[in-house]
Amino acid sequence: MAAAVEMEKEEESPMKKGEEALERLRSADPPLYLTQSSEFARDARAASCFLFSSLVPFCTKLPVDRLLVEGFDAEQIWYQIDLLSRPLLSTVRREFKRLEEEHHSRAGLSTIDADGDGEEMVVEKDEISVDDEGDEEDGDESEEKGSEDEEDGEEDDEDDGEADEEEEEEEEAGEAKGNVVEDKFLKMQDLENYLENAEAKEYGHPLEDFDSDGDEDAELGANARYEDFFGGNKKKQQKKCGTVGKRKRSSTELDAVDHFENTDEDVEKNDSEQKLLSTHEKELQKMRSKIEEMEKANLDPKSWTMQGEVTAAKRPKNSALEVDLDFEHNVRPAPVITEEVTASLEDIIKKRIIEGHFDDVERAPILPSKPPKETKEMDENKSKKGLAEIYEEEYAQKTGLAPALLSASDKLKTEATMLFKKISLKLDALSHFHFAPKPVIEDMSIQVNVPALAMEEVAPLAVSDAAMLAPEEIFHGKGNIKEEAELTKEERKRRRANQKRRFRRLKAETFKRAVQKTGQSAVPGATNGN
């Protein structure tokens, strides 16, 4: 008894340990999976053992009845798990299909639970379906990367652990394809469902889900025929599906959320109704549906672009930006300046320059007809002169008693002339007064009657000849002066005659004077008076 108890305990304790290990793994943070810790590895192995042993009863042919963990590396452990899981997965899928069929036949919305466990599992699954997918994705990624041992073992074990989920199989099926693209927005399964619906609408019957068919039953895939894929005998296919579904059926309930099932059902129903339509009838049906659509569109209110005058309030926001509006522009568009335009302009300019043909308007020069008016500036200061003085000055100017005041312009003129004189003086200085006439300096000085020759010799260069005595000042003679050698005979005679006359006159004058003087006194040796 004790031994049995002990045995039980022993059996139980590893189970418990395994459960605990699994719990610990579950509760651990995802980043911890990346770290290398021996504890984690031990937990992972324990959990794997537990899961393996819990799944063993379901599997029929197995070489090993429990997971050999000690001393084996990741590859070997994985191979053992794989051995277990492959046939198990296929059986589970078959059951699932069978259950589907049952679900259809029951007009399948009932969710009767055979097991409470199943309920829990489903609820669990519902809640964490997204997380599961996330986990699976991580697991798959880690598989692909080929990273740590623990992760591989754990993820797969978790997958195995949740064996009751039917959706997850579908999801697994889809995993292989879309695990790179999928995220919380894009689900490949949803995409496939939508595509299948569209195709069903188009062709009037559902196309076969190749993948699921291929995956779910290897036997079916091996014997795939034209009829399987492209219609023909629907009943055959349904029978097959039915058998498969029955085999798959388990005690667990179906999920109502599985819309893939529903659509499949609907499509299959339609199939049964329309399977005998001819091409013509199909075309007619299409036309009819199109007509219906168009009539519906006509009855609906028109879009805002088709209505007449639309204000901003009547159309959605920013809708005018999206529509291509066309309206008349009354403005000539600005000319696009291209190289040709520039070249043509430049040619015109060159031609005109060569011709000398400039026809730009010139402003006519203003010719001053009258002298500029003298405008008095407005004086804003208190006037220094009293009113009486102002009138006095005015009167004085009028009568001419006072000289006319220099008007402003006169003052300016005098100022200007002074400035100009200063400037011209400076400019002359620049050229050493070469061009300017010498200023006349009137001063009194004594002129010496020195012969010019002497002066010329000694005088400095600066003294001009004008300072010396003029020839007239030296000699006052008149007429044609000739030397004795030049004289002719008559002239000589004339000169002599003049001389004689002068001499005689002189003599006569002196004699007269003498006689007058000696009117009182006797003349010595005088011959008159006898």
Added chain:
Amino acid sequence: MEVEKVEAKTAVATAMEVEKAASSAAAPRPQFKPLKPHEMSDRKIEFRKVSVPQHRFAPLKRCWMEIYTPVYEQMKIDIRMNLKTKKVELKNRADTPDISNLQKSADFVHAFMLGFDVADAVALLRLDDLYVDTFEIKDVKTLRGEHLSRAIGRLSGKGGKTKFAIENSTRTRIVIADSKIHILGSFLNIKIARDSLCSLILGSPAGKVYSKLRTVSARLAEKY
């Protein structure tokens, strides 16, 4: 020669006849000397009394000699200050050259009392055709309180520059005493100054008034 002499004789004869005729017709014309101004008013002495306002007392005392001298010396009018009655009294003299001198002197003193400078008021003595014109702001436009103050400010301008500008360009003198405005000058100039001041009271900006003044004064200057 004889003919000429005969003609001259006849001319003289006719002239003498005319003279006789005239003298025989009426009495000889009296020749009077011109009347003195004193005699013109029947030898009556006339007075003028100009009252002095309170605020002009001190200036009067300061400028008394400047007022007294031209009035007494040149106008030959007796002038005195009666402190008891606070009036300036003017009196005609026997040798006053012109009867209008008294009135001119009275106007001169009155102008000083209004607020004009002596140098400006003296022009009244020297020129005949200068007048003093007075008007109030309320004659032009009814303004109250701040509007009135602002109008007075507009009239004077900053540092009195608007007033001086008008004075200089129109050859007038302006006194702004609270609400009363006095203008001294010749008739035409008073008119121009008054127009400018009225436009300022009514609200036009100083620049506008200046431009108008410029054109008008230029026109005036051209005339003379």
